[in-house]
Amino acid sequence: MSNKKTDKNVPLGTDVSLIAEREEIKSRKFKYSTVAAIFSVVFIIAVIAANILIGYLTDRFVFEIDLTREKLFEISGVTLDVIADLDEPVTITVLSEETSFRNGSTLLGNVYEIFQRYVALGEGKITLRFLNPLANVGETDRYKQMLGTDLSANDIIIESAKRVKRLTPDAMYTRASQNLNGAETTYSGSSDYYVGLRAEQRISSAILFVTSDEVAKAAWVYGHDENYSVAEFDTLLNYANFDVVTLRLLQDTIPDDVTMLIISAPSADFNKDEIAKIDEFLARGGDMIVAMGPQVLNHPNLDALFAEWGVIYSTEIIYDAEQCVSIPHNVVPNVALFQPITANLPRQYAMMPAGRPIVLTSTQASQIGLQTLMSSSATSYAKSYEDAMSDFTQNPQDKSGPFNMMILAERMTTDKANVPVRSDILFTNAGFVTQSALSENAFLNRTYLGAAISYMADYTDGLVIPDKDFQSSVLTILGWQSRTVLIVLVLILPLAIIALGVIIWLRRRHL
DSSP states (O other): OOOOOOOTTSOTTOOHHHHHHHHHHHHHHHHHHHHHHHHHHHHHHHHHHHHHHHHHHHHHSOOOOOOOTTOTTOOOHHHHHHHHTOOSOEEEEESSOHHHHHHHOHHHHHHHHHHHHHHHHHTTSEEEEEOOTTTOHHHHHHHHHHHTSOOOTTOEEEEOSSOEEEEOGGGGEEEEEEOTTSOEEEESSSSSEEEEEOHHHHHHHHHHHHHOSOOEEEEEEESSOOOOOOHHHHHHHHHTTEEEEEEETTTOOOOTTEEEEEEEOOSSOOOHHHHHHHHHHHHTTOEEEEEEOSSOOOOHHHHHHHHHTTEEEOSEEEEOSSSEESEEEEEOOEEOOOHHHHTTOOSOBOOEETOOOEEEOSOSOTTEEEEEEEEOOTTOEEEEHHHHTTOOSOOTTSEESOOEEEEEEEEEEEOTTOOEEEEEEEEEEGGGGSHHHHHOTTBSHHHHHHHHHHHHTTOTTOOOOOOEESSOOOOOOOHHHHHHHHIIIIIIHHHHHHHHHHHHHHHHTTO
């Protein structure tokens, strides 16, 4: 007789151990499924929490990666400093519906993307809002009164408690057109197509303008048959947060809020009263940019003023067949290292067409210091204006370089209260500051002049941010480089190929 106890629910003949094993498997499955369910819930909660956290962080910081080849949306360190130094709120108002501005075109979409970065980096100090001008006529009219101008759809208004500034979408870009020869000319203004993005420069300068405690003025001096081409120069002055005005020294005094004078290629001389006004302006700490033209004219009063600051413009024109662009009088000067101006400049060539040598006279007062900023190379030579019109080549009677092409004169004095007063004069040539020279992205002229303006004025709110080009920059080849390329491609390389072919033929004909 068997002594085994059997479960009445277990059919006879069933192996009890097998049943126990099945029960254990069920228990494990339940345990694993419970753990899996718990992990799934935890994972879903973690994903939700991560999304909430990322959403919060992206509202405060920029986590997008700029994968564009030209880094169109990359914010420079200059702008990061501007935003970090903000001590009051700034509002950016776009006269458009947000969706239509963002999705209306690539050009507007690029600006929208940059606005998002400013808002994120501003951490609450910069507010972006979109305003339908048709649905908000009263507020649009208020902006018109503040700005004293009409407004258009998609206009951008940047304001603080101090002042307001208007930008247009078109001003966020550089454009180019083609001349009759097919050559591309780059400039800011109305033309055929866009070649670069300058939104960061415009926006950051506008933010500084509306938050600055005071705004200085720069004045173009007229009344001497000056030859001005000032659009891009004015843009640089605006970047440095100057209001730009004009003065006729024969009739006008120099207002106290004018801190910079600009004299460019005068044909007639200044009279003694005008020189006295300039002397008084410089004595109170004013700054001046002088850009003389290539023609040698009779300027005895101006020459005397320049000599007091230790310089005089020579009567020749500088040529350099080795270090030039296309033709010898388009001289590429050597740019001296001068940390306050050159510290953050890109590695590009400057160009100074038809420049006159600037001679140091040693006639300046002891408190005036002179710094050579640009000079021609040792291969340069100087020809008289008359000889230069008929012959570019160097002749035995021509003076040999190097020559000074840009000089910074600084005078340090004190006023009646013993407060230090610094006055600067930048002496350069008119070719350096022409519209075409300042507009060409391939050259250093615009960036250098902008940095010099900011340094001279001691106006820490001034800044210069290079444009973001949509296409690769133009390769600038100097005279000696073009000849080297010509020799290598036209002579050396073909001869090397012919020689190699002859060697191979001689070796194979005996096989």
